[in-house]
Amino acid sequence: MTPDESPAHDAVVLAGGGARRLGGADKPGVRVGGRALLDRVLGACADARTTVVVAEPRPTARPVRWAREDPPGGGPVAALDAGLRRTAADDVLVLSADLPFLAADTVRRLLSTLRAGRAEGVLLTDADGRDQPLVAAYRSAALRRELAALAADQGALTGLPLRRLTAGLDLTRVPDPVASFDCDTWDDIAAARARIREHGHVLDEWISAVKDELGIDLDVDTGVLLDLARDAAHGVARPAAPLTTFLVGYAAAQAGGGPDAVAGAARKAAALASRWAEEARREEAEQAAGRQASAQQGTGEHKTGEQNTGRENGAGPGGSGPDAG
Template identity: 85%
Template sequence: MTEYQPPGGPSGDPSGDPPGGPSGGPPDGPSGDSSGGPFGGPDSAYDAVVLAGGAARRLGGADKPGVRVGGRALLDRVLAACAGARTTVVVAGPRPTARPVVWAREEPPGGGPLAALAAGLRHTTADRVVLLSADLPFLDHRTVRGLLAPLRHGTADGVLLTDSDGRDQPLVAAYRTGSLRRELAVLTGRHGELTGLPLRRLTGSLDLTRISDPVASFDCDTWDDIATARARIREHGHVLDEWISAVKDELGIDLDVDTGVLLDLARDAAHGVARPAAPLTTFLVGYAAARAGGDREAVAEAARKAAALALRWADEETPDATSEASGATPEASDATPEASGATPEAPDTRPDA
């Protein structure tokens, strides 16, 4: 039986061990502090709970969180979107992930979304929590920030996305942690346990703000959904951003690179020097930026210097502006006096002799 237990200890005693890692220290997570990660300061601090323990019956019982879209597991794509969380809790059996997380499990396993949410909340301490399913291929950190922002200024209990048909998606949402704990306690008192209860029993009691986003709310319940997601990221308008995001995630890079600057540099190097110069130059720019601190400004400055060099290199391939103005050609300017028919002056008769 799964009952809701507030954080602090098994019985909700504030003097109990704090939530977090096995040592009882600070919660484990990508940042391990209250800075809110790479996307904000203390005012933007939040925790994330990702539900990844479903049976995936419509996928034939496949390991849905591990299904790859764009070379990355669905779970890893969701974890990248909430990388700014102070603590990220994944409710499922442990597995390798691209980012560090805290693992939790409802009891018994498979007890449903409310039981899983309660299990995840026991490891959170922030005033706001992002609740996500593990099958959102198009979720990104901009959407997560968009969900959190209204909670800083309004009075609603939560903010959720709606899909293309206008249906609520309570597992793509941000909530006030206190509101969730309050309603979970009410439901536990009313039903004795949370196992098997639908999520709408909780969300129906909350004051919610809704944001329409058919793309970010798209989830993968069937193999047709997986095929749709895989096809979309390969469309011309998306493939580059998807590829860069996949590479950064694979290499553990959080830097928000200005891809336009790097593409312009690659074009200038390819056209002004030689085609193989493009990838080699961008590699050297990355290396130089890393040595200079590795932030966005370091990349921009290294790219600016390399682009200026490529333009100077290309300029040397054009005729000299002075020669063009006088009508002379490079061949004429390189001609010797003998070739032009002039007689060289004797050394002692030259003006500068």
């Protein structure tokens, strides 16, 4: 079954809370790598049929539905209940809005693990082995069952910790210290900002940020584009690299967009860059051969001139100089 054929799932992102350890800052709006934390999480769960964000509405990079627990600030269990009421899929992702390293691959792994087994939920554990119930995929029916039981037992869901909800679920745990990393303090924010600028991460982070900023939802083979840029820079001129990749993108858009259109335009431009470079190499080789031939011809003429001068002075055979005869 391909990702397009997978059963539909929804997502609930909890983006409320007072962020007391951040001094009351607007944590979902804090930027890491130029992107708001909330937008980073929304990018990771972009395949969800419906994404519900439980918080006051705000501009986001992707369209979402909004919900709010009653009363606002009622805690994660009440927020989850409010979000879940706006979903209908059998499987639901439950995520916090402060996960800078959550990626689509991790989301797919959570969902595939859930669907492959009989557990009622699959959650990540952090570097210390602690459960992270807000980086998880659940069976919606199981969540609704436990929420109803808690409401009946407690009279309300306000103020209840998440462990009261997850205690009644059959869970599978997946260790992932990176994807489960959340930003509770300014030190966490600083660590996240430093990590994405490391050599092994910065390019992917930059491309993701640019796509979000431009509203582009397109997965392309960046290796192909980098190879093209290298070929254009080396085979033509350094400024040709950015201009060529821009023109490839424009041509792909004219052709209807999509990864195949980008790949096709990149192949054509790469072939042109190769021909251009080969032509330049041939021209250089021909010029070098011409210079060498000219040099050899000049040397020959010089030697011939010396011989003629000798004969004119009677130095050669049959000459009339003083040494002749």
